[in-house]
Amino acid sequence: MPGVGAWNTAPGANMGANHSHKSPVFDEDEDVNFDHFQILRAIGKGSFGKVCIVQKRDTKKMYAMKYMNKQKCIERDEVRNVFRELQVMQGLEHPFLVNLWYSFQDEEDMFMVVDLLLGGDLRYHLQQNVQFKEDTVKLYVCELALALCYLQCCHIVHRDIKPDNILLDEHAPEVFQSFIDGGPGYSYPVDWWSLGITAYELLRGWRPYDIHSSTAVDDIINMFRGERVHYSSTWSKGMVSLLRRLLDKDPESRLSTIGDIQSLPYLADVNWDAVLEKAVPPGFVPNKGRLNCDPTFELEEMILESRPLHKKKKRLAKSKSRDATKDSSPLPAHVQQCLETVRQEFIIFNREK
CATH class of the missing domain: 1.10.510.10 (Transferase(Phosphotransferase) domain 1)
Known part of the structure; x- marks a missing residue:
């Protein structure tokens, strides 16, 4: 599960946030999905998942969003662990834990949106x-x-x-x-x-x-x-x-x-x-004027990543177009079956509901 927060920090500089005064309106009955968030920058990665800073378009609240490629999770037999992590985090809420707010999926990835701590680890x-x-x-x-x-x-x-x-x-x-x-x-x-x-x-x-x-x-x-x-x-x-x-x-x-x-x-x-209640002032306050993490995550996402998150919408549209014209290389049958199982069994979550 994600880590324990050791200090309380406020968001620092406005890292590319949308300055539009009009907040988009989403259907209250609609599940939260990828389109509800603006991607700001990459801040970390693991063996099969990455983390970026996002801003929810309607509320303007900022979060950390972890996303995990479904196919990689299947290949590494990690789907059960991801589902278990989701199940555990949905039942937890505490001031010194990194709390889960939303979970959702699309064709490529599974997403977990959690508290953002900009102070660094x-x-x-x-x-x-x-x-x-x-x-x-x-x-x-x-x-x-x-x-x-x-x-x-x-x-x-x-x-x-x-x-x-x-x-x-x-x-x-x-x-x-x-x-x-x-x-x-x-x-x-x-x-x-x-x-x-x-x-x-x-x-x-x-x-x-x-x-x-x-x-x-x-x-x-x-x-x-x-x-x-x-x-x-x-x-x-x-x-x-x-x-x-x-x-x-x-x-x-x-x-x-x-x-x-x-x-x-x-x-x-x-x-x-x-x-x-986080009412005791900490003796050490991280620098609020900059992001307290390794900047190479952002460079890797922009330059080296073959399927960057900020181009996901365009990429999925192209993929659907290829599927319609039958001009795509099908995945092995067992992988397709596993992907369908993940799609059906994934746990959608919204802490606000």
């Missing part, structure tokens, strides 16, 4: 050498703890915590242990471990364990067993105590509920209602 700011102060990290921990508490109440373990989703690309030791024959499973404490990893890296600039995608599972387990985490002498005793308890290798004794967190003396001065 924590990984981006770490790469920009931002020095996060302890009070800022303390607030992030509180915000993220509230989000994890909400997910826990919904019986959801995040598991896919990574920099793009605000939290760090790191896993808990019991996740790796589960790869070993007879190893225990894992549950909610894995997300609280990742919260500790995130806070540590924000403060120090690097992770407490030197783990990469190429590191063998056995090496990782040995690292967790043998290596001790080093805490900076410049951090307060309260912060060190919080990190130690979040990074406890034993999930049974790790801080793993909002009650555990709120009972710490270090967080006794936190007004949790104000945090939930």
